Amino acid sequence: MDERAVLVEFGCRVRELRETRGLSQERLAELAHLHRTYIGSVERGERNISLVNIHRIARALDVASSELLMKSDGSKN
Numbered sequence: 001m002d003e004r005a006v007l008v009e010f011g012c013r014v015r016e017l018r019e020t021r022g023l024s025q026e027r028l029a030e031l032a033h034l035h036r037t038y039i040g041s042v043e044r045g046e047r048n049i050s051l052v053n054i055h056r057i058a059r060a061l062d063v064a065s066s067e068l069l070m071k072s073d074g075s076k077n
Contacts, residue, residue, distance in 0.1 A: 008045030012072040015043040017061045031060035 001009075018028050019041075025043070029036040033056060041047045042057070049057075051065075058065040 002060075003048075008055065009049060009072060010049075010068065011043040011045040013068055013070060014057060015023075016072050017063060017068070018043075023061075028057070028060055032056040038063060 018025070023031075025039045026036045029039045032039070032053075034053065038047070038053075039057075042049055042053075053066060055065050058068050061068075
């Protein structure tokens with residue numbers, strides 16, 4: 001899997017968990033203390049985010065950080 005595919009897969013997983021919880025990108029960003037446009041770029045696979053921000057997003061979604069690294073249910077890989 002190339003780097004871009006890893007970022008896209010991670011973003012899909014964040015989006016999947018966010019939508020499952022009925023959160024908007026804006027609300028997730030508020031909970032994670034990040035900017036809304038940052039969350040959008042993560043979900044589109046445009047950012048190679050830090051461990052600190054992975055932890056912030058996981059905490060905001062009420063999941064373990066490791067759960068964000070699991071394959072998305074909608075994955076084609």
